[in-house]
Amino acid sequence: MPRLLQRSRPSEPAPARSAGSDSIALPDYEPPAFPMNDDNKAKLERLVASQRNDSDARQYEKHLNEGSKNLIKAVGSINDVLFQRRKQLARHVEKRMSEGIEDKSEAERELEEYVAELEATVSALTDKSERALRRVIDCRAEFEDTKTVLESVVETVKAQQPRPEPKPKKERRQRAANDDDEDDDEDDAEDEEVEEAEDVLPIIGVVDALKTSRRVKMAEYSRLSAYDRYAVHNDYIPFKRTWHDAMHPDNEIPLPDPSTWFDEHGNPVKSVADVEEDDDLVVEREIVDLKCPLSLQTFTLPYSNHKCKHTFEKDAIMGFIRSTGGKAQCPIPGCSKELTITDLYPDEVMLRKMKRVAEASRRNVDATSDVEQEEEDDDPDASMVIGRTNNIKRERNNRHMEDIDED
Numbered sequence: 001m002p003r004l005l006q007r008s009r010p011s012e013p014a015p016a017r018s019a020g021s022d023s024i025a026l027p028d029y030e031p032p033a034f035p036m037n038d039d040n041k042a043k044l045e046r047l048v049a050s051q052r053n054d055s056d057a058r059q060y061e062k063h064l065n066e067g068s069k070n071l072i073k074a075v076g077s078i079n080d081v082l083f084q085r086r087k088q089l090a091r092h093v094e095k096r097m098s099e100g101i102e103d104k105s106e107a108e109r110e111l112e113e114y115v116a117e118l119e120a121t122v123s124a125l126t127d128k129s130e131r132a133l134r135r136v137i138d139c140r141a142e143f144e145d146t147k148t149v150l151e152s153v154v155e156t157v158k159a160q161q162p163r164p165e166p167k168p169k170k171e172r173r174q175r176a177a178n179d180d181d182e183d184d185d186e187d188d189a190e191d192e193e194v195e196e197a198e199d200v201l202p203i204i205g206v207v208d209a210l211k212t213s214r215r216v217k218m219a220e221y222s223r224l225s226a227y228d229r230y231a232v233h234n235d236y237i238p239f240k241r242t243w244h245d246a247m248h249p250d251n252e253i254p255l256p257d258p259s260t261w262f263d264e265h266g267n268p269v270k271s272v273a274d275v276e277e278d279d280d281l282v283v284e285r286e287i288v289d290l291k292c293p294l295s296l297q298t299f300t301l302p303y304s305n306h307k308c309k310h311t312f313e314k315d316a317i318m319g320f321i322r323s324t325g326g327k328a329q330c331p332i333p334g335c336s337k338e339l340t341i342t343d344l345y346p347d348e349v350m351l352r353k354m355k356r357v358a359e360a361s362r363r364n365v366d367a368t369s370d371v372e373q374e375e376e377d378d379d380p381d382a383s384m385v386i387g388r389t390n391n392i393k394r395e396r397n398n399r400h401m402e403d404i405d406e407d
Contacts, residue, residue: 031205035160044157044206048150057143064140068235071133072242072348075126079246082122085115123270126243130268137233138221145217152213153206160203226266231258234306234345241349249356290354292316294331302350305330307337311347318344 036044051057092108104112204212221229230236237258244255261269290298292313301314310332312320321328321341330337 029205029207031208032203035162035203036157036206041154041158045154048154051150052147057146060143064136064143067136068133068239071129071136072235072239075129075239076242076246076348076352078122078125078129079243080249082115082118083246083249085111085118089115126270130239130243133236133239134230137230137235140235141221141229142218145221149210149213149217153209156204156209156213157206226262226268227259231261237306238345238348242352245349245352249352290350290357294320299350299354302347302354303344304347304350305337305339305343306345307339307343308332308335310335311350314344314346 089108089111092105092111096104096108231240240258240261241255244253256269263269292299292302293310294316295313297313299311299313302311303314303317304311305317308330310330312331317331317339318341320331321339327338327340329335330339
């Protein structure tokens with residue numbers, strides 16, 4: 001019986017149960033003495049093939065996807081809170097300075113202390129979220145390498161051949177004529193040395209082959225730089241974009257190149273360097289276009305892709321790709337990237353920008369309504385022109401959105 005399948009020898013007593021436990025202590029693993037037969041090789045191949053559609057594997061992949069999405073949303077949410085509190089503190093300071101008051105009020109000092117504590121908390125949570133995402137990416141890489149590892153095990157097992165019979169290394173020594181037969185037999189047993197075939201590989205068990213293949217893949221992955229592991233990964237890119245957007249929501253500073261996301265030691269760079277307001281910065285600021293270049297309509301469900309930096313309305317880009325057989329060149333002139341449906345993903349950062357624009361528009365409407373209400377209270381005949389005022393207000397809002405779209 002091949003040792004790989006052998007649990008215990010019939011001649012040996014059954015292993016004793018460990019005290020206080022119902023489990024049976026198995027003997028130490030022994031490598032196989034013979035290769036698998038064809039039937040077992042076929043079973044191993046079917047087992048590896050079944051892993052591709054395994055429900056547990058799909059569930060694990062689903063958990064990884066959900067983990068990435070939640071971490072991306074979390075880093076945006078916690079930094080949004082910090083930004084709002086900083087903005088609230090800045091309004092307090094601005095109001096006090098405009099009134100010519102030098103001493104801080106008790107409320108401002110309390111808010112200042114709260115913001116300082118919040119900054120430390122958000123910074124720690126951001127670091128923790130970033131580390132957690134890198135861990136998710138590492139787990140995903142290991143999961144994706146599993147197929148290659150298992151296929152390598154199958155190839156190793158299939159390539160194994162039975163070892164040939166041992167060959168005598170030395171001929172029997174010539175015995176003296178006066179040696180008796182019994183002494184000759186004893187000498188033969190002692191001097192019969194075997195020579196193993198050098199061109200036949202030793203038998204490697206499935207467990208050893210699995211461990212070896214996994215070590216090889218892990219070594220390959222560990223040699224990659226932080227840039228190759230994370231900065232170009234489809235999970236880390238939206239995480240970094242959301243993180244950057246939450247830290248700079250008011251001034252559209254473009255996200256730095258991925259080559260700058262990690263320092264020479266592989267540590268993440270948390271933020272871009274502060275830049276002074278000048279003419280060059282105005283040129284470098286990111287221009288946000290809320291209109292789909294395909295449908296020419298304002299976004300409702302913006303979708304970006306992992307191949308280029310262009311964003312489209314979901315239905316428009318999916319219809320465009322399907323109309324060309326499932327693969328299409330990016331419709332933006334000058335972009336040669338080929339896109340498929342699987343390259344697309346909902347752009348959470350664009351949704352955040354759209355939300356901020358909508359909130360700013362509502363604030364403008366509310367401010368306009370307050371002014372008109374004051375004028376109406378002062379003018380007894382104002383009710384006669386309310387309809388026209390509303391029309392003017394709508395035109396003003398529409399013009400505001402058109403200006404954003406044109407930008």
